[in-house]
Amino acid sequence: MDKLNILVAIELIVVFFSLFLSCFLLTVKTEHKLSNRLFASFLVLTAIDTSGNIFDFLNEGPSNFGMFRNLMIFLQLPTFYLYVLSVCFTDFRLKPRHWAHTIPFLLANLVLIPRFYGVNLDAKLDFLQKISSRPEIQFNHILLHVQVICYIVAAFMILRKSRRIYLENYAGASIASLNWLFQFTVALSIFYIIALAKNIFKFTAYPEISEWLKSGLIIFELIVISWYLFKALNHPNLFRTVDSKLKLVKDIVLEEGKSELAPVNENAYNVEYLKLKDYMSDKKSYLNPSLTIKDIADDLGIPVRDLSLLINHQLGQHFYDFINTYRIEHAMEILKDGSKSKVTVLEILYEVGFNSKSSFNTAFRKHTGTTPTEYRKGLKNSDL
Structure with a gap:
């Protein structure tokens, strides 16, 4: 079995675990339905992002759907950030203003309309042959890196604030749950930092390093998803939240x-x-x-x-x-x-x-x- 087939097999496992856990979160009886739905959405987006080799294995040539699938990574961290908010604050509700989190995703797609989405197959092939020098792709990579940094910092700030509010107003066991969510966010941050390094090496004279990091990320992702699956199955009502109106x-x-x-x-x-x-x-x-x-x-x-x-x-x-x-x-x-x-x-x-x-x-x-x-x-x- 060659390296590509091994990666496809691991991706299939990650996709299966992600979709299995998302189904579990959507069907389990709990008071925290919004949190479960948001994390289920994050897992579905993770499955879509992970399935790159599977998609390439089943399809030949570039397509609008393939590019759109790749750019759905811009929705992952915004969804996770909203999940963190819903876990930390009991009065959190999705509001129309939260649609603003989709702006990077929309921008990433809009810049590709003239020279990719709106052209024929030959033009798409020509675009991809020099993909590393295309300003649209460079713009999207910079936008993604900025987005990752902003959302990771924002998630840690929310966790820090909610932990301090909890310590000042509550005396139950939720602090252990907040600590665990902090640990999961750290693991996710490490994953995205490695992913950013992978993208940087992709456009250097050492693209093979990018491929090795990509393989390592898939394995790391399997470990993180399995860890969360274990936690979710053992503690379906893992989190109790705090009131965001409480002041420090x-x-x-x-x-x-x-x-x-x-x-x-x-x-x-x-x-x-x-x-x-x-x-x-x-x-x-x-x-x-x-x-x-x-x-x-x-x-x-x-x-x-x-x-x-x-x-x-x-x-x-x-x-x-x-x-x-x-x-x-x-x-x-x-x-x-x-x-x-x-x-x-x-x-x-x-x-x-x-x-x-x-x-x-x-x-x-x-x-x-x-x-x-x-x-x-x-x-x-x-x-x-």
Whole structure:
């Protein structure tokens, strides 16, 4: 089996996995239908882009459809970016203004109308024979490179903002999901950076390097799609989102003016802090795994804005870490209780408000410098 046939076989696997996962996302029962539809669209576009060797294997000669298929790559990252928005923010909706993301795709096709789409087969062949020197192709490559950089940066900015909003307002397990989406975006960024390098080498004196990178990209794409498929099948409701209308504390501080916060409202914050401490001790609301800052603010009769400033600004601690501190201290009390020595670590983490072992271990190590299991062993050894 020659190299081309091997690549076609790998492409077929990637296309199958992409389409299989897209069907799964479109049919699985979930509250996050928009997110699933957007990612399914991204996977279909990925399958179309990956099928280059398959398309060339089945067709002879250039065609308008073949060029149009190639240029659909301009829709991939905009679709992924919209997917990231839908995952991060619960109130995200597709709006007419989002059609602006198709502008690069339309431009890339428009510049090819005079000398490719609108000419006969012989003219198409002549155009492709000197494709690397054609200004239309050079324009499209520059446009694609700029698009990739802009959307990758924008995706990371959205993830960073949503993570900070989550830490300041929520105390559930979604942070692990946001971290995983960040990892997937990193993997996707690496893929596109290698793809850009491939395109650059394509127009140099070393086109063979471009071909090797192309082969490596197909294999890398198979690994990434398989990774996502594994995650999706095991966690069909992977993400919980945050409210995009929530403001970061640093923005609230800037709005109100830093000089006004400390001296003017110090007494009020002291009163609110005492109320908060008594509330946490009496109500033990931190045992609620899906607790939000709004839940506590409603119970205390304090505006969410003021409570957020108290915890995230005055106390210098994210709400997420603030709540986890109470959870870890409660877990430590259980671990110290000799009558509960038979209670497993898994049972303890659920009892104190966590709903994943990884987030519990991370928070416990951050608070104590050790894992729950090591902490319990240390207590036993000290009693001997």
